Amino acid sequence: MNIEFAWPWFFAALPLPLLALLLPRAANATPPALHFPFYDALQIRLQSYTGQRSRSRLILAVLTWLLLVLAAARPQLIGETVHxxxxxxxxxxxxxxxxxxxxxxxxxxxxxxxxxxxxxxxxxxxxxxxxxxxxxxxxxxxxxxxxxxxxxxxxxxxxxxxxxxxxxxxxxxxxxxxxxxxxxxxxxxxxxxxxxxxxxxxxxxxxxxxxxxxxxxxxxxxxxxxxxxxxxxxxxxxxxxxxxxxxxxxxxxxxxxxxxxxxxxxxxxxxxxxxxxxxxxxxxxxxxxxxxxQSWRPVNELYFWPLGAAFLLSVLIALSAAFGQRVTSAPAEVRHA
Structure with missing residues (x-):
């Protein structure tokens, strides 16, 4: 038995996310705010926290993309030859x-x-x-x-x-x-x-x-x-x-x-x-x-495994983003206060 890919040319899509680096960044507009003495320390801790979460989400996003491309290439388990x-x-x-x-x-x-x-x-x-x-x-x-x-x-x-x-x-x-x-x-x-x-x-x-x-x-x-x-x-x-x-x-x-x-x-x-x-x-x-x-080799499709894993990772990314948004909204409220 061995694993083959029915559509291997889909692997050419792997570097597509890198094109996002060539796009111009969005301008950050800083709204008017009042200065609080403790805000700078709080901001440093929040930036460290959000940075860690961003790296985790980035890793999850990369794995999700790899799994989606792998599923699109249609991996197949090819059995032994049957006569x-x-x-x-x-x-x-x-x-x-x-x-x-x-x-x-x-x-x-x-x-x-x-x-x-x-x-x-x-x-x-x-x-x-x-x-x-x-x-x-x-x-x-x-x-x-x-x-x-x-x-x-x-x-x-x-x-x-x-x-x-x-x-x-x-x-x-x-x-x-x-x-x-x-x-x-x-x-x-x-x-x-x-x-x-x-x-x-x-x-x-x-x-x-x-x-x-x-x-x-x-x-x-x-x-x-x-x-x-x-x-x-x-x-x-x-x-x-x-x-x-x-x-x-x-x-x-x-x-x-x-x-x-x-x-x-x-x-x-x-x-x-x-x-x-x-x-x-x-x-x-x-x-x-x-x-x-007549000779033939049984073929078992395997694409649903990486596709299912990509779906689970995308759910984790969505949950992580939603939770992070709630945490980072706190300093914004303080800043506008």
Whole structure:
């Protein structure tokens, strides 16, 4: 850290008060007065007193002027250099919260977990890696809702994804509406950086927008869509005759592939958490985090400190002058008497 001055040329004003010495002095007119024997001794003591006060006020005035010039030069505390990555992507996540996402057909470490739990686990790790990218979160069920607008705050995106619950957006699946909402939010971003990652385990069963028409609009707006179909397609259940595998889900892979193809994205199939993790790793390679950086140094203004000190000193000077005037008025009254 170091201190710099934004307007150092103000220091050229420091000698300006010296110009007052070049001005002619005011003539002192001595009014008529009566002579008192004790007045001369009193006058000598008062002159000594007022001389000391005048020197004190002069010192205060000089300090006040120095502080005012210092404040005018705008001293600034310059912090250490901070490097910030330049965002290379505006990336929106759209996560299905329909009722089927609670199906426990995903495995991790030999344990069955729900599809949504798998998404939270793996997508959370993906979010944490996207340092420098702007991330947003859409949750969809019967309708699509913007849970987090595009932001650099990865922690908030991760937290709100973890807090998402099955059914909070409805029990059905509005894929088209989710794509439409993402387009609306990505439209103002640079064309090459508009990305949507859509995770779903079913087919479009709700909403006002057809997914394929929404994909056509996304292609026109330059939004690349990576679709991820989640779910193993079967799960193990316990019956009276032992464990049995049953089919789960009605994933519309044809539509998801068509959406990805129309928008120059890709379709992925995640049958377990390991495959889902590989998909996100692949997405990191396809859409890498920007390595460019911007540098800046934080600046804290300090001018208010010398300005405040100058104000306090000016108050002291005013009080001193007022008090001195009352003291020196006494001999004048005696002299005119």
């Amino acid at each position: 910030l990555p330049v965002s290379g992507r505006s990336l929106m996540l759209a996560v299905d919260l329909s009722g089927s996402m609670q199906t426990k057909d995903m495995r991790i470490n030999g344990h069955q977990i729900s599809r949504l739990a798998a998404v939270k686990l793996v997508a959370g790790q993906f979010i944490n890696k996207r340092k420098g990218d702007r991330l947003g979160l859409i949750l969809f069920g019967d309708e699509a809702y913007l849970q987090v607008p595009l932001t650099f705050d990865r922690k908030t995106v991760h937290t709100l994804l973890d807090e998402a619950q099955i059914g909070m957006a409805g029990k059905q699946t509005a894929i088209g509406d989710a794509i439409g909402l993402a387009i609306k939010r990505l439209r103002k971003e640079p064309a090459r950086n508009r990305i949507l990652i859509l995770l779903t385990d079913g087919t479009n069963t709700a909403g006002n927008v057809d997914p394929l028409k929404a994909a056509d609009l996304a292609a026109e707006e330059g939004v690349r869509i990576y679709t991820i179909g989640i779910g193993s397609g079967e799960m193990e259940v316990q019956t009276l005759f032992g464990p049995r595998r049953v089919a789960t889900g009605d994933l519309d892979e044809a539509s998801l592939k068509a959406i990805a193809s129309k928008t120059h994205g890709r379709y992925f199939r995640a049958r377990d958490t390991a495959q889902l993790a590989k998909i996100y790793t692949l997405l990191d390679r396809i859409e890498p985090v920007s390595k460019e950086k």
